[in-house]
Amino acid sequence: MTTDVRAPANVARVHVARRGLAHDLRAVKIVLHRELLRFLYDRSRMISQVIQPVLYLLVLGTGLGSLVSGGGTVNLKTFIFPGVIAMSVMFTGMFSAASIVWDREFGFLREMLVAPVGRTAIVVGKVLGGAVVATLQGVVILALAGLAGVPYDPVMILTLIAVMFTGAFTITAFGVVLAARIRRMQSFFGIMQMAMMPMMFLSGALFPLSGLPAWLSVLTRINPLTYAVDPLRHAVFAHITASPALKARFNPGVTWFGWHVPPLLEVGLVIVLGAGLLAGAIAQFRRTD
Template sequence: MATEAISVRVPARSAGHDFRAVKVVLHREMLRFVNDRTRMLSMLMQPVLWLFVMGTGLGSLVQGSIPGVDYRTFMYPGMISMTVIMTGMFSAGSIVWDREFGFLREMLVAPVSRGAIVVGKCLGGAIVATGQGVVILAMAGLVGVPYSPTLFVTLLAEMFLAAFTITAFGVMLAARMKNMQTFFGLMQMAIMPMMFLSGAMFPLANLPSWLHVLTVVNPMTYAVDPMREAVFSHLDVPAQVNAVLNPGVRWFDFQVPVPLELGIVAALGAVLLGVGIAEFRRAE
C-alpha cells in the first residue's frame, strides 16, 4: 500500500509578518531588561559614580575658572550619553547570547526577513536605553539643571536617536561573533575611546590641535554636543563661562549647527543599521 506524502506549507514572507516580527523582538528585549534588576542597577551605577564622585572632585579643581556653574552641571549631558550608550551596547550583545543558547536559530527559521529581526533589536535596545536615561533625567535638579518639560522632551528625542545609532553599531559588531567574551572585549575597545573623546567629561574649547581633530572625527561628539546645547540653553550662565563649557563643534571656522549634528547621528545610524542587516544575513 503506497503511502501518501504529506505536504508542508510554509507561509510566504510578507510585510505583515515582518512587522509582527519587529514587535515580538522589541517586546522580548523589553521583558528581558525589566526582569533583570541586577542589570538595571549595574547600568546606572557607573554614570552616577562619574557624575557625583568624579564630577564633585573635578569641580573642586576648576571652581575658580567657571564661576556660578557646578561642574556636575557640565558633565550631566555626558552622563546621559554614557547611560544610553552602555545600555544600547549591552542590548545589542544579546544577539551573541541568543546565538550561544540556540534562540537565534529559532528566529531565523521563521518566515520573516532577517532585517526585521535586526530592526526589532535596534528599536528594543533604543527604547530600553532611553528608559534607563529617564532615571538620569530625574536627577537633573541635584546638579543644577532645571526641570523643564521642553528640555526633557528635547533630551528624550536626542537620547533615543543616540541609543538607536549605538545599538545599530553594537548589532553590527555582534552579528558574526560566537561568544560574549569576544563581544564585550571589542565593545570596551570601541566604546571607551569614543566616550572619552566625545567631550562628555571635558570642554571642547581650547584643546590641543591633535585632540581637537580626534573629537571632531569621533561620531559620539555629535550625540553629546546637542544634549549639552539643550541643557545650557536653559541655564543662566555668564557668556564667557558658556563659551568655555559649551563652545559647540567647529570644522575649521564653521560652527556646526545642532540640526546638522543630529542629522549626522541619524545618517550614521541608518548606515550602521544597513551594515548590521547585511552582516546578519551573512552570519548564519
C-alpha cells in the same frame, strides 16, 4: 496481488504565513517586546547600569568641582550631566547588542534566523528594542537632573529624550554590527571596551572641546559620539542661567574650520550614521548561517 497504498486521511497541513509588510512589522514588534521584557525583568542589570553614571555625576562631578573656577549656577556636575546621560545610553545600547552573542551561544539566534520572517525584520526589531531600552535607562538618569543643577523644563526634557533615542539607535546598530560575527561573550566585551572607551573619552563628555591641542581636537571631531553629546549639552545649557562667557567656556560647541556646527545638523549626522550602520547590520545577518 495488488497493494492499496493510501495516504493517511488525518494528516494535518502546515500553513506558513505569507510574507509581507504586515508580517515583518509583527516580527519587529515581537523582537522589540522581547528586548523590553528582558530589560524589565533583569533588575541587577538595571541597577548596575545606573550606579556607574551616578558615580560619575556625584563623585567625579563633586570631587573635581573644586578644581574648576566657575560662577553663577554652572558647576562641573552641570557640565558633565549631558555626558553622563550619553554614557548611560551608550553602554546600555551596547549591552543590548551583546544579547545577540548570548543568543548565539545558546542556540536561540538560530531559531530566530530559521523562522519564516525576514532577517531584516529581526535586525530592525533588535536595534529598535535596544534603542528603546537605552533611552529608558537615560530617562532614569534624566530624573537626577536636580542633583546637577539642571531644571526640569518640559521642552528640554523632550529634546533630550529625542536626542537620546537617536544616539541609542546608532550605538545599538553599531553594537549589532560588531556582534554579527562574534561567537563568544568574552570576545565581544573585549572588542566593545576597545571601541567604546576611546569614543567616550574623546566625545567631550567629561571635558570642554575648546582650547584642546590640535591632535586632540581632530580626534574629537572625527568621533561620531561627539555629535551625540554636543546636542545634549546645547539643550541643557539653553535652559540654565549663566553668563555668555561661562556658556562659551563650558559649551563651546563643535567647529569645522571655524564654523560652528548647528546641533540640528549634528543630530542629522547621527541619524545618517545610524541608518548606515543598520544597513550594515542587515547585510551581515543576511550572510550569517
